[in-house]
Amino acid sequence: MPDRTAVLRLLVAAAALIGLWLSGLPAAQGWDFDHLQQLLTSRFGQSQVALLREWQQTISEGHKLSEKEKLRRVNDFFNRRIAFDDDMSVWGQSDYWATPVELIGQGRGDCEDYSIAKYYSLLEMGIPINKLRLVYVKAAQSSQGTTIQIAHMVLAYYATPTADPIILDNLNTNLVPAAQRGDLLPIFSFNGAGLWMGTGNTTSKSNLSRWQDLLTRARAEGFQ
Numbered sequence: 414m415p416d417r418t419a420v421l422r423l424l425v426a427a428a429a430l431i432g433l434w435l436s437g438l439p440a441a442q443g444w445d446f447d448h449l450q451q452l453l454t455s456r457f458g459q460s461q462v463a464l465l466r467e468w469q470q471t472i473s474e475g476h477k478l479s480e481k482e483k484l485r486r487v488n489d490f491f492n493r494r495i496a497f498d499d500d501m502s503v504w505g506q507s508d509y510w511a512t513p514v515e516l517i518g519q520g521r522g523d524c525e526d527y528s529i530a531k532y533y534s535l536l537e538m539g540i541p542i543n544k545l546r547l548v549y550v551k552a553a554q555s556s557q558g559t560t561i562q563i564a565h566m567v568l569a570y571y572a573t574p575t576a577d578p579i580i581l582d583n584l585n586t587n588l589v590p591a592a593q594r595g596d597l598l599p600i601f602s603f604n605g606a607g608l609w610m611g612t613g614n615t616t617s618k619s620n621l622s623r624w625q626d627l628l629t630r631a632r633a634e635g636f637q
Contacts, residue, residue, distance in 0.1 A: 443472070443537060444472070444537060444635060444636065445635055446465070446466070446469045448635055449465060449514055449634070449635065450462060450465055450466075452514050452634055453465055453514055453517060453518050456514075456515075456518055457518035457519070461517055461518050461519075461520055464494060464517055464520065465514075465517050467490075467494065468490065468494075468513075468517060468534075471486055471487070471490045471534070472534060472537055472538060474486070475487070475534075475538040476538055476539060478538075480540055480544075480570075480572070481588075483535060483538045483539075483540060484535070484570055484579060484581060484588055485588060487531050487534045487535055487538070487581070488531060488581045488582075488586065488588060489586070490534075491516075491527050491530055491531055491534075491583070492527070492583050492586045494520075495516060495520060495521060495522060495526075495527065495530075496520060496521040497521065497522070497523065497527075497583060498521040498522065498523065499523055500523055503519050503521055503522060503523075508623065510525050510526065510529060510623045510624070510626070510627040511525075511526040511529070511530075512529070512627065512630050512631045512634055512636065513529070513530045513533050513534070513631070513634075513636065514634050516529075516530050517530075524565050524566045524567070524583055524584075525566045527566075527583040528547050528566045528567055528568045528581070528583075529547065529627065531568045531581050532545055532547055532568055532604070533631070533636050535568075535570070540570070542604055542605055542606055543571075543574070543604075543606065544570055544571050544572070545568065545569070545570060545571075545604055546568070546569045546571070546578070546602040546603060546604050546609070547566060547567075547568055547569075547602060547603055547604060547624075548566065548567050548568070548569050548580075548599050548600075548601075548602040549564070549565075549566055549599070549600045549601050549602070550564075550565050550566070550567060550597040550598055550599050550600060551563070551564065551565070551597070551598040551600065552564075552565035552584060552596055552597055552598075553595075553596040553597075553598075554596075562598070565584065565597070567580050567581060567582045567597065568580070568581040568582075569581075569591065569602060577590040577591055577592050578590065578591050579591075580594055580597070582594075603621060603624060605628065608621060
């Protein structure tokens with residue numbers, strides 16, 4: 414049988430080596446808001462710095478909240494502080510997916526921009542990526558006495574893999590389960606880890622070019 418003192422010494426030495434190794438690793442850090450402010454002001458000037466810092470405060474305060482409260486804070490922040498506008502008016506393009514800095518810089522955006530900014534914000538607050546999906550839907554809208562279907566995007570939060578997701582939306586600002594949103598017909602959903610048909614769990618492959626372009630631009634700005 415090995416000498417217990419010798420075993421203890423080996424354990425202590427191993428722990429010390431692990432500690433040294435860990436101390437050499439970079440510490441986990443959140444977003445660098447000073448860097449984001451530099452990006453913001455270089456492209457959009459000083460006018461939206463206060464909104465950026467308000468967003469920073471929302472993120473900072475959100476770390477200690479429950480997941481449900483994080484959803485509410487983020488949903489409310491963007492729905493209240495960002496004006497809805499179409500891509501042609503904002504960017505001069507028919508379909509442009511803005512990074513969070515671009516959305517803050519413009520102070521206005523469309524459904525994709527709201528959903529993307531909420532997605533990144535909740536990730537930064539500590540919600541795991543497997544609980545969040547961006548969902549393309551057909552949304553029923555009343556127009557001149559008739560109901561029409563429009564292309565729309567929302568963010569879905571799954572408390573568990575098989576749970577009915579909670580929907581974060583700029584059209585209906587209440588946080589309600591998808592089962593209570595009869596006005597929405599899901600087409601496909603995706604996040605940084607994959608793409609699914611509808612809101613189900615069957616993974617599909619896709620070259621979703623706008624999403625890949627958005628991810629590249631967001632990473633260049635410091636969002637992971």
